[in-house]
Amino acid sequence: MALTVGLRPLTRALLRPWARVPGAALGRPAAGSGDGVRCFGSPRVLVEPDPAAVGVAVMKMRNPPVNSLSLEFLTELLISLEKLENDKTFRGIIITSDCPGIFSAGLDLLEMYGRDPAHCAEYWKAVQELWLRVYLSNLVVIGAINGISPAGGCLLSLSCDYRVLANNPKYAIGLNETLLGIIAPFWFKDVLVNTIGHRAAERALQLGFLFPPSDALQVGIVDQVVPEDQVQSTARSVMAQWLAIPDHARQLTKNLVRKPTADRLLQQRDADIQNFVRFISRDSIQKSLHVYLEKLKQKKG
């Protein structure tokens, strides 16, 4: 799936492949490279083959200050994911953050506030694409959640196959959209229902719950809570457990479980985009976003 088609020239320029040792297929040292496998990525996404785990890549999100999912950042994530999917030396990805204390602050509010319908449509298409790419990935995708993870950040986490959260009370996770005066679209809702069950999801969505780690574990929005300095090592050991399963059987099973949920969006992607553009363009919604952005600014004192 050529994802670079339709990218804005700036974005395409941003994503020129980084210098790589000739012939270094990700996951294998290039002939004569000597120093092992090179990383690749782009300004906001660093992908490093895990030196301790053959076939595993660590994808570090580094869009400071809060890994907000801007259009450029989404595009870089998508292209990095596509590269990894196409590189058969990789079987698993650990997604984590390079922004201290924050996994991802979710969708970039400035991509939805004060923007024209055409931009909102382009942005929402990229949001849909990231979810589909992660949720349906043939790779094992493990979230090493080392920071707070509201809304879109929570969706990214939920789209992984397994979630390891650092046991820091500040690192809450949840679909908090109602607190902003907006709503999670049906496919966000579907993933949460699939993960924590209908009643728990209904309550969490309506109240905009951000679960601290202990509650997140209890409700099932994450699979494991560990000390902060063990998140990456735990993700790596869980990855080894998942990679012990033959890829083809695991991939077919993942598809069996997830495709009905993904199909609900795939069958109505354009309608979903139009719904989003209509909803986000409402004066009342724009006002809510303005109020929320102002609160964020006032918070800084």
Ligand SMILES: CC/C=C\C/C=C\CCCC/C=C/C(=O)SCCNC(=O)CCNC(=O)[C@H](O)C(C)(C)COP(=O)(O)OP(=O)(O)OC[C@H]1O[C@@H](n2cnc3c(N)ncnc32)[C@H](O)[C@@H]1OP(=O)(O)O
């Ligand atoms: C029919 C219906 C169809 C569709 C559905 C409708 C609508 C679509 C949207 C639905 C889905 C939405 C998903 C989302 O993800 S919305 C975003 C939700 N995110 C949040 O609520 C988090 C907001 N941020 C915070 O709470 C804090 O910033 C955070 C993450 C705890 C970090 O705190 P701190 O370290 O103190 O940092 P600051 O708050 O000072 O922030 C630094 C800087 O970043 C800016 N910023 C923070 N979050 C965002 C964001 N999500 N988008 C854009 N910018 C963000 C913040 O304003 C500061 O900016 P400054 O310039 O002042 O430095």
